[in-house]
Amino acid sequence: MNSALQPLDEGLPPAELAARHGLSVSGARPALPEYVRRLWGRRHFVVAFSSAKLTAQYSQAKLGQIWQLVTPLLNAAVYYLIFGLILGTRRGIPHDVFIPFLVTGVFIFNFTQSSVTAGVRAISGNLGLVRALHFPRAALPVSFALQQLQQLLYSMVILVVVAIAFGSYPGPRWVLALPALALQFVFNVGLTMIMARLGSRTPDFAQLMPFVLRTWMYASGVMYSIPVMLEGKPEWIKVALQHNPLAVYMDLVRYALIHGYGADNLPAHIWLYGLGWAVLLGVAGFIYFWKAEEQYGRG
Amino acid sequence: MADISLDKPDAEERVPTVIADDVHIVYRVNGGSRGRGSATAALSRIVRRDKSEPRGARKVHAVRGVTFTAYRGEAIGLIGSNGSGKSTLLRAIAGLLPPERGKVYTDGQPSLLGVNAALMNDLTGERNVILGGLAMGMSREEIKSRYQEIVDFSGINEKGDFITLPMRTYSSGMAARLRFSIAAAKNHDVLMIDEALATGDRKFQVRSEERIRELRKEAGTVFLVSHSNKSIRDTCDRVLWLEKGELLMDGPTEEVLKAYEKETGK
Numbered sequence: 001m002n003s004a005l006q007p008l009d010e011g012l013p014p015a016e017l018a019a020r021h022g023l024s025v026s027g028a029r030p031a032l033p034e035y036v037r038r039l040w041g042r043r044h045f046v047v048a049f050s051s052a053k054l055t056a057q058y059s060q061a062k063l064g065q066i067w068q069l070v071t072p073l074l075n076a077a078v079y080y081l082i083f084g085l086i087l088g089t090r091r092g093i094p095h096d097v098f099i100p101f102l103v104t105g106v107f108i109f110n111f112t113q114s115s116v117t118a119g120v121r122a123i124s125g126n127l128g129l130v131r132a133l134h135f136p137r138a139a140l141p142v143s144f145a146l147q148q149l150q151q152l153l154y155s156m157v158i159l160v161v162v163a164i165a166f167g168s169y170p171g172p173r174w175v176l177a178l179p180a181l182a183l184q185f186v187f188n189v190g191l192t193m194i195m196a197r198l199g200s201r202t203p204d205f206a207q208l209m210p211f212v213l214r215t216w217m218y219a220s221g222v223m224y225s226i227p228v229m230l231e232g233k234p235e236w237i238k239v240a241l242q243h244n245p246l247a248v249y250m251d252l253v254r255y256a257l258i259h260g261y262g263a264d265n266l267p268a269h270i271w272l273y274g275l276g277w278a279v280l281l282g283v284a285g286f287i288y289f290w291k292a293e294e295q296y297g298r299g
Numbered sequence: 300m301a302d303i304s305l306d307k308p309d310a311e312e313r314v315p316t317v318i319a320d321d322v323h324i325v326y327r328v329n330g331g332s333r334g335r336g337s338a339t340a341a342l343s344r345i346v347r348r349d350k351s352e353p354r355g356a357r358k359v360h361a362v363r364g365v366t367f368t369a370y371r372g373e374a375i376g377l378i379g380s381n382g383s384g385k386s387t388l389l390r391a392i393a394g395l396l397p398p399e400r401g402k403v404y405t406d407g408q409p410s411l412l413g414v415n416a417a418l419m420n421d422l423t424g425e426r427n428v429i430l431g432g433l434a435m436g437m438s439r440e441e442i443k444s445r446y447q448e449i450v451d452f453s454g455i456n457e458k459g460d461f462i463t464l465p466m467r468t469y470s471s472g473m474a475a476r477l478r479f480s481i482a483a484a485k486n487h488d489v490l491m492i493d494e495a496l497a498t499g500d501r502k503f504q505v506r507s508e509e510r511i512r513e514l515r516k517e518a519g520t521v522f523l524v525s526h527s528n529k530s531i532r533d534t535c536d537r538v539l540w541l542e543k544g545e546l547l548m549d550g551p552t553e554e555v556l557k558a559y560e561k562e563t564g565k
Binding site: 013014015017018021022023024025026027028042044045048049052053055056059060126128129130131132133134135203294295297298 | 314315316317318319320321326327329366368390391392393394395396397402403404405406408409410411413415416417419420421422426429430433434435436438439465
């Protein structure tokens with residue numbers, strides 16, 4: 001049947017010739033449902049890539065994978081030294097609550113912080129990969145976010161030890177940490193995708209982000225209690241700080257794990273805020289990233 | 300649709316698999332600015348803000364208006380001096396680099412032969428085989444079933460149990476052999492091979508050339524970038540000659556190579 005068409009092919013404009021033989025535009029962006037399907041098809045790659053990155057991180061060190069545990073521990077120790085002992089930001093928090101409070105804050109904040117930092121370089125730092133192989137580009141930011149989740153699980157081991165050491169024993173409330181972390185992970189994935197697209201066009205974001213993140217950290221009550229510290233300040237500042245996504249996720253995990261950190265420390269409807277931030281960033285981030293899918297190789 | 304006709308090769312019948320229509324590719328390079336690269340120069344560029352140009356970026360027009368149609372069963376060589384846009388054109392055909400202007404139409408998904416970028420030097424050869432296979436879109440089962448084949452082909456384990464050591468401990472020849480073995484494990488519709496793949500010692504070169512021939516047989520259309528006129532003559536029946544991003548000549552291998560050799564003075 002094709003031979004019958006043959007004479008017609010001569011002198012056809014390329015676009016019509018392509019249409020006649022059912023050729024499609026190379027590298028065109030698939031529709032959103034198809035994109036999700038392809039990404040799901042690459043889930044094994046996403047998981048393998050993220051755990052490979054995690055292993056490669058410490059593979060040259062003598063202590064090897066022990067650093068997965070030691071790094072967050074040292075991190076928490078430094079914050080305790082500065083904020084707990086020297087600056088004394090624990091105002092309004094009993095001593096046996098403050099240490100797990102601070103450690104939770106540091107780990108939860110770090111989870112998002114390192115996802116953002118990795119996200120900025122997810123595409124721009126892997127251009128070789130993007131220009132060599134086919135896969136939905138969303139696989140990269142997702143696997144970087146997943147790498148941070150695996151890192152967080154190591155940190156949680158330390159956190160559990162700290163919580164128990166300061167008198168918070170495992171109870172039914174501990175289960176609440178799981179949905180809280182799941183929501184934060186979705187939030188992180190969305191944020192990582194936004195940063196990946198921004199960083200792919202403008203690598204300068206990698207220089208800017210540390211400052212944005214540090215501001216965010218000090219504003220989220222990692223090492224102090226927002227209601228206590230902002231006593232006497234205008235109400236809207238307190239409300240804004242307490243409902244920012246990181247303060248929300250920190251509070252949720254603290255409430256779950258720390259016995260002395262009761263529901264009275266949480267703003268009302270906090271789970272709704274946690275869910276809202278996750279859905280908002282997750283969906284918006286994914287769509288925002290997908291919109292530029294065919295552009296990522298350009299660099 | 301056109302697959303049925305594959306069984307009975309017909310001289311009259313030519314099914315296009317890749318159509319490039321006036322393809323232009325432009326790289327934007329930051330930090331390669333003309334003149335002074337100082338902070339003040341960067342600032343003045345920002346202040347001037349030319350809306351049509353991204354700030355501070357310099358454009359490199361790598362491919363300028365290339366048009367051709369490749370048909371099923373063809374093996375096409377790409378020749379030209381260094382920096383003439385051969386590899387860039389391959390990436391555009393594969394849909395990995397978006398063209399600035401023009402379009403590339405393909406039948407199915409063309410793939411570049413190569414996984415270098417997905418592999419990690421700090422991981423063992425073993426994990427790299429799995430990671431590379433997954434990156435190329437193979438399933439876990441597929442990799443498992445071909446794992447031994449890949450390792451044997453690379454010959455990595457001929458001198459001891461190297462596959463369980465990190466890739467950074469390999470000699471450059473060994474690493475190149477493993478990379479090739481992983482890349483060549485998958486079959487492709489439209490296959491694109493960039494030169495210098497057949498690295499390693501003589502024995503491995505012979506083996507990898509044989510494997511490329513096998514892949515060629517299974518693929519519908521093959522593109523080969525090479526600086527070796529001999530390997531182009533051996534494998535290709537049509538040659539595209541690129542120079543400074545423009546298609547200088549497109550025709551049967553002998554004809555184009557003769558003109559090319561005359562030009563380069565060989």
